[in-house]
Amino acid sequence: MASSIRVRATANGDTTEVQALIQHPMDTGFVKDAKGELIPAHYIQQLKFECNGKDVFVADWGTAVSKDPYVKFSFKGAKKGDDLKVSWTDNKGASDTITAKIS
Amino acid sequence: MNRSLAVTMFLALLLALGLAPAARAANEADYKTAYSAAEAAAKEAASLRHQWTVTVSTLAAAKKAADGGDFDRAVAAAREAEALAKASIFQAISEKEAWKAMEIR
Amino acid sequence: MKAARTSILLGSLSAALVALALTSPRVVAADKVDPVADAKAFQNFFFQKFPTVKHEDFVNGPYSMNEDMKRQWQEKEEFPPYEFALDAGKEMFVTPFKNGKTYADCFPNGGIGIRQNYPYFDEKEGKVVTLELALNRCREANGEAPYSYVKDEMASLTAYMAFTSRGKPMDIKIPDDPRALAAFENGKRYFYTRRGQMNFSCASCHVQSPGERIRAEILAPALGILNAMPIYRSEWSGMGTTSRRFVTCNSQTRAVPLEPQADEYRDVEYFLSYVANGLPISGPGARP
Numbered sequence: 001m002a003s004s005i006r007v008r009a010t011a012n013g014d015t016t017e018v019q020a021l022i023q024h025p026m027d028t029g030f031v032k033d034a035k036g037e038l039i040p041a042h043y044i045q046q047l048k049f050e051c052n053g054k055d056v057f058v059a060d061w062g063t064a065v066s067k068d069p070y071v072k073f074s075f076k077g078a079k080k081g082d083d084l085k086v087s088w089t090d091n092k093g094a095s096d097t098i099t100a101k102i103s
Numbered sequence: 104m105n106r107s108l109a110v111t112m113f114l115a116l117l118l119a120l121g122l123a124p125a126a127r128a129a130n131e132a133d134y135k136t137a138y139s140a141a142e143a144a145a146k147e148a149a150s151l152r153h154q155w156t157v158t159v160s161t162l163a164a165a166k167k168a169a170d171g172g173d174f175d176r177a178v179a180a181a182r183e184a185e186a187l188a189k190a191s192i193f194q195a196i197s198e199k200e201a202w203k204a205m206e207i208r
Numbered sequence: 209m210k211a212a213r214t215s216i217l218l219g220s221l222s223a224a225l226v227a228l229a230l231t232s233p234r235v236v237a238a239d240k241v242d243p244v245a246d247a248k249a250f251q252n253f254f255f256q257k258f259p260t261v262k263h264e265d266f267v268n269g270p271y272s273m274n275e276d277m278k279r280q281w282q283e284k285e286e287f288p289p290y291e292f293a294l295d296a297g298k299e300m301f302v303t304p305f306k307n308g309k310t311y312a313d314c315f316p317n318g319g320i321g322i323r324q325n326y327p328y329f330d331e332k333e334g335k336v337v338t339l340e341l342a343l344n345r346c347r348e349a350n351g352e353a354p355y356s357y358v359k360d361e362m363a364s365l366t367a368y369m370a371f372t373s374r375g376k377p378m379d380i381k382i383p384d385d386p387r388a389l390a391a392f393e394n395g396k397r398y399f400y401t402r403r404g405q406m407n408f409s410c411a412s413c414h415v416q417s418p419g420e421r422i423r424a425e426i427l428a429p430a431l432g433i434l435n436a437m438p439i440y441r442s443e444w445s446g447m448g449t450t451s452r453r454f455v456t457c458n459s460q461t462r463a464v465p466l467e468p469q470a471d472e473y474r475d476v477e478y479f480l481s482y483v484a485n486g487l488p489i490s491g492p493g494a495r496p
Contacts, residue, residue: 006287006291006292008286008287019286019287021287021289021291021292023292066445067445068289068292068445070287070289149464152466152472153403153463154463154464155404155405155462155463155464156404156405156459156462156463156464157405157462159464187405190405191405194402194403194407195403198401198402198403201402202397202400202401202402202409203400205400205409205411205412205415206396206400207246207249207250207253207415208246208249
């Protein structure tokens with residue numbers, strides 16, 4: 001199974017721009033399925049980006065974030081070739097992680 | 104074509120004026136008559152592949168009301184469904200030629 | 209309650225009267241089927257209606273009509289929402305069936321770069337065969353259960369096949385066969401025929417009003433609309449196939465949709481694809 005995380009990080013001068021797309025249902029727990037039964041809440045609780053052992057972006061999420069979330073931000077202090085580690089954990093205890101090279 | 108239009112207008116008028124439900128309360132026999140007429144019209148619309156979603160849902164509402172013993176409502180819904188089905192049949196027949204007026208040439 | 213119902217009824221009645229009014233004045237003279245002339249007239253209509261839109265840009269639907277949406281879309285395309293479906297489709301495409309064969313065995317050129325040739329007219333069957341239909345027939349011929357025509361696996365597979373064909377001009381052939389001409393004509397009839405309580409045809413939105421708003425959305429032009437299929441729609445928060453688009457369009461006009469891959473849908477896909485001949489494949493697409 002392919003990773004649930006797509007990430008692209010590009011350094012431009014001293015700023016690194018990061019874009020990430022995560023495949024996740026992000027069920028709120030308020031939606032019913034075709035049979036009329038509630039789909040239990042299933043959402044990412046924490047999303048974390050680490051670079052050179054330091055957290056550069058940590059998000060504590062709830063159910064208000066859309067399905068297959070997309071995140072874009074930039075930070076300073078990294079250079080081309082550094083590793084950027086992305087990880088998430090959800091309310092059911094599932095998680096995924098990926099490490100990308102900054103280009 | 105003109106006849107079905109006339110029928111549609113007549114039914115619409117009946118409903119608009121609130122004449123459809125007669126003075127006495129409707130009974131199961133009234134419902135059965137109204138429902139089978141509506142069902143026949145809906146079948147014809149379906150065979151022309153011009154069924155409307157509202158016809159289907161109004162027919163279902165008629166059946167539900169009848170199952171609950173509310174024949175006034177059931178008869179009214181069945182007549183409405185019949186009018187909708189007749190209108191969709193009219194649409195199907197007139198569109199057999201009318202679509203050509205829309206064509207880009 | 210009664211007032212509301214009455215107004216709906218009167219609404220459909222007046223729609224019917226409008227339809228009647230349209231019938232009478234215009235008597236159509238030539239009923240000869242001439243797909244070449246039809247395609248030319250169809251393309252010219254859009255080229256003249258939107259003189260500033262580049263011809264190959266029509267396949268990008270509403271984005272070709274609205275600058276603001278176009279900028280948002282271009283940014284989105286750097287990280288397109290159909291990417292997961294595309295990867296899944298590629299994996300499915302190369303994974304062998306239980307009998308060891310793959311989809312590649314069912315298609316010319318191993319299924320790569322052929323999207324622009326679908327749908328085609330199968331002279332043996334005497335009917336139009338769409339890509340979705342061909343995929344499910346391929347599965348069944350190899351002892352696998354067919355997929356749902358509207359989403360998920362089918363959308364992933366067609367997304368991958370469209371992706372390998374991006375930029376190739378749509379190239380639909382109409383063989384010299386009266387049944388093929390009849391299918392084209394039937395597709396055209398379906399496209400222009402008003403249906404549903406709203407009394408809308410496909411053309412009511414996608415010929416008369418492309419670039420206009422329908423509620424919060426911008427309507428796509430009919431020209432090249434299938435070149436972008438399948439699509440990720442934010443509204444669906446998922447992928448949808450050509451079949452799904454036809455079915456939902458029908459129900460939005462309050463017409464009971466036909467079953468996916470009904471003859472009419474196959475024919476209208478044939479018509480719409482043929483009149484878009486020469487315009488590039490841009491699928492899989494992303495739409496709001």
